Amino acid sequence: MPPKSDLAHVLQLDVLRLVENRPAHVRLAVAQTDDLGIRIEASAPGVFRLRCGPNQALSGEPPSGRAAARADLLLARHEAVGEFQTEALPGDEGWSLEQGDVRLEVRSQPFSLRLTRGEQVLLQSADQAVLACTTQENNPGWQVNWLLDDEDGLYGLGETGGDLDRRGEYLSSDDGRALPLIWSVRGWGLYVNTLSDVSHDLAHDDDTTYTQYIDGAVLDVYIFAGEPVEILNQYTALTGRAGQPTLWPMGVWVDQAHGQSLDQLHEVVSGLRKNEYAFDAVRLAAPACYGFQDDKPAFEWDAQRIPDARAMLDRFAALQVQVAAPSAPVVRTGTSLFEEWEDRGWLLCRDDGDVLVLEGDERSGGQPYALLDLTHKDAYRLWSERQYQLIEDGLGAPVCDATFAIPDDVTARGGESGAVLRAVYPALARQALFDAVAGHKTPQEGVMLSTDLFPAVQRFAWQLGPDVQNDWAGFEYSLRTALALGHAGVPVQMHTLGSADAPTEGMSAELYLRWLAACVFSGNFSFQAIPALLPQAFDTQTQALVRHWLEWRYRLVPYVLGIIEDAVRTGLPVQRSMAMCFPDDPMAQAWDTQYLFGPALLVAPVLQAGNEQRIYLPKGDAWWDLSTGRRYEGGTILTMQVGLETIPVFGREGHMLCLGPATQHTGEFNSARLLEEVWMFGMPEHSPVVMRNKIRVMQMQGSSYIKGLEGLKILPSEGLEVKRRGAEVRISRIR
Known part of the structure; x- marks a missing residue:
């Protein structure tokens, strides 16, 4: 024992x-x-x-x-x-x-x-x-x-x-x-x-x-x-499996830095829009931007940070930007609401009857606070309903880290204590917030962001990644955590392109572009809203390459959403490790920073300085280089020269990649025409993974017959020809 x-x-x-x-x-x-x-x-x-x-x-x-x-x-x-x-x-x-x-x-x-x-x-x-x-x-x-x-x-x-x-x-x-x-x-x-x-x-x-x-x-x-x-x-x-995110969270995010004012953040966002860097959302920094009033159980915005919440939301909406804001299930000590809820039994208490009071931290802006007892159904319902009201008023998504150092001598209304309470509390907080965002929709759609981990966390699609250093090791650490969380069924880790809280001297243009390229082929990512970590900090050639990668990101959005829709059905994550996908290939497992991006693409991020990259293509399938269109047999080790305008990505034979339009934000997507182009990797055998998928592949007599490609540009692999017959496309080998 x-x-x-x-x-x-x-x-x-x-x-x-x-x-x-x-x-x-x-x-x-x-x-x-x-x-x-x-x-x-x-x-x-x-x-x-x-x-x-x-x-x-x-x-x-x-x-x-x-x-x-x-x-x-x-x-x-x-x-x-x-x-x-x-x-x-x-x-x-x-x-x-x-x-x-x-x-x-x-x-x-x-x-x-x-x-x-x-x-x-x-x-x-x-x-x-x-x-x-x-x-x-x-x-x-x-x-x-x-x-x-x-x-x-x-x-x-x-x-x-x-x-x-x-x-x-x-x-x-x-x-x-x-x-x-x-x-x-x-x-x-x-x-x-x-x-x-x-x-x-x-x-x-x-x-x-x-x-x-x-x-x-x-x-x-x-x-x-x-x-x-x-x-x-x-x-x-x-x-349990994840709920489905809506379209806008799939766009790129911008994270406010600690101590940065709303005016400064708005200036950053306006500059990104003016310079045609595609993005969709901003995430406000801690502490909590809103919470219970001192004398009544209604939410109010932090007047010092956000004097006029409606004007703030409208200001960003004018730039086609959604807002995510941090919240926490806390009540400030020394307030009349604290005293009222202490009498009601709505706050977590120690076994001696005293309310648990925690020292101020990042979430509370340094002020001491008590925790709402979310095992109490009335307290849980109130907190969720107040969040729902803010969503209805225009808030895009809540952000909440609810893992607290709850001592062993605290017992909740439901009888939970110790390790059980420490696991239950963030789970209830996450569920209450997801109910507020998505619970009134059928099917449930929406995201709430958190770093919390607890049993059944995979029910919630969006996981914030760890804080990292602005160096090659930080880049690799972010990648490895995403793959590790995928092993436990967490569908999406959102990466950050560097950290505003770490020294920025190590962030070279080369590292920035390599990191960005890998982020493009992930569930999603965010820029950091400080000058040293924004595209404008680099030379014009680097900025042009940033736009190139952001164009790729938005063209991939229908595919990424399709992967997440697949996760809702299968439990598989967006980024899938070699061990997960190729358990019978020990060589593949040794290349543990490569990953499958959904079912169709193999990605090999460049994790060190220089252009030379070694890649292993797993056994059992052939692989098509997205950059050159060249076909390679599985079980092959390649050594490639990789410029900053590319990343080693290979299409899996028998699959297709469906790409959407290049846009500045997801609001420019045409719901009637989500796709523009289809890339084929050999003879199509599998129906593609793509949002709202209506494309179906059927094989017969050595050819593939595909329905759902009306109006799309088709790029077949070498040696194949395309024949359109009304609503059906026939792919066959050139005779």
Whole structure:
């Protein structure tokens, strides 16, 4: 067990007996005690749910009241939708639970688990101390040990700016940057379904064992079998997927710098418009721009920063610019509203009854504050409704970081405390804001921005990236965090082109353009509104190249929105690592700063000074260079000279890339004509990923027949010809 546990109070679950056998679940009794049991469910095809704990908790009855609300924060689908066949293993050593070619073997005396697909062993428990729990009532917890293969790379578990393979690390979910899904290229995944603290010893102490330490009386683990993309699909179907953003957030953003006035920001924005740099939105800097009035529960704007909010929004709207502004679920101390809500019980309190008061920070402008208890349904509803009113008044999106250092001696109205409360609080804040932005639309559309990480964060499409340094290392760090978050199902990380809070001496024109080019081929990004990090800080040639890349960005918007629409259906992120997409190609996994940008494009950012770039094209497909139109076989290593006007991007054979018009902002998009051009990479085999997709590909007799390309310019690959027949396009090989 974890170091905090008393080993004298550890029960090893070794001897089991089968007490219930149903198509969707089995229940096992623990021989050592009458109080504990094990329930295994066929959650979905290739997915098993393993729960261990007090028999009453495993009855299968749905939770009620607050327990159900807490469960809904983690799971979008509670019921099992699969079935398995249960067969006794030879010699009555245990049971085999079979879902097609996927099998979970459960052995007794001693207890062990083995997950297989066909004849291949995907995952198995360690030889000793497979499953144990503490017997202390005041400190319940579980330990599970998994045996690792020498080649078992471990991916997921949240944010990292380092090696994407987390093997060798020790992580805790209570550190605020960890997420609960882990998977391996060998074809297995694990998700611990809890809001409590989970620690992961990823072969840190023992290089052959992955150990999970879980706080709480019930162990609840989902076991997945499949390739990484299958695991992400099943995981997000289980825990929830992102809502759809509207069109304007797909345009480029501009971030206000700390201490920068609205007039200064407006001057920056006007200069960008005047010089024809395409963008769509501004994000105002902390502290919170609006919040509750001191004497009544209505929002007001910070009069010192924003004397007239309506005039401010209109001023930016005149430039075709949307505004995102920071908010926080806080109440200033020493106000009549603080006293009123203290009496109502709407504020988080310590166990001694005193309101939790936090020292002033960036979010509160340095003023001490209390936290609204968002587990209280009336407080939650009020905060969300007030946000909705601002959205109706013209605010584009809220920005809210709600990860607070809540001490262990604080208990919320819903009974949450400690690590559970620290996980629940940002989840409730994010949900309340998303309800305000998108909850009144069908289907739900909109974004709210945050850096918070918590279980089920993948339900919200937009994640702000980390603060970075203005150097090559900062550029790479931003890229790696995006790929790492994608491993846990987070669909979009928004990159920043440098940082206004870091020294700018290292930001050369070369680095600026390389960083910008990679940002163009991402979910989205923002400029920093300080002179040293704006395009005008550089020479005229660099500025021309900035416009070139922004033109590319806006032409890619229909494709990027299509990828996000795909994420809503599949759970796959916009930027997809080599390990995720090519689990059977170890060489590809070693090139871990390359990524698939959606299904059609392979991107290899230039992460160091100089024009020479080495690129690996994964096995299994041919790849078409977007710059030259040349075709390369997969499994090839290339060394290329890459000028600042280009970035190594390759189209995947059988796919298409649909491009929209070059515009100055998304308001210039013609909803009746979102596309202008289609690029083909070999013979089309897959329908393209594009927003509001009505383009369909059908293959027959060696040709591809495509509907939905009316009026579009078509650029076929070399050796192919295009014939239009009314609304249908035929692509065939030149004879």
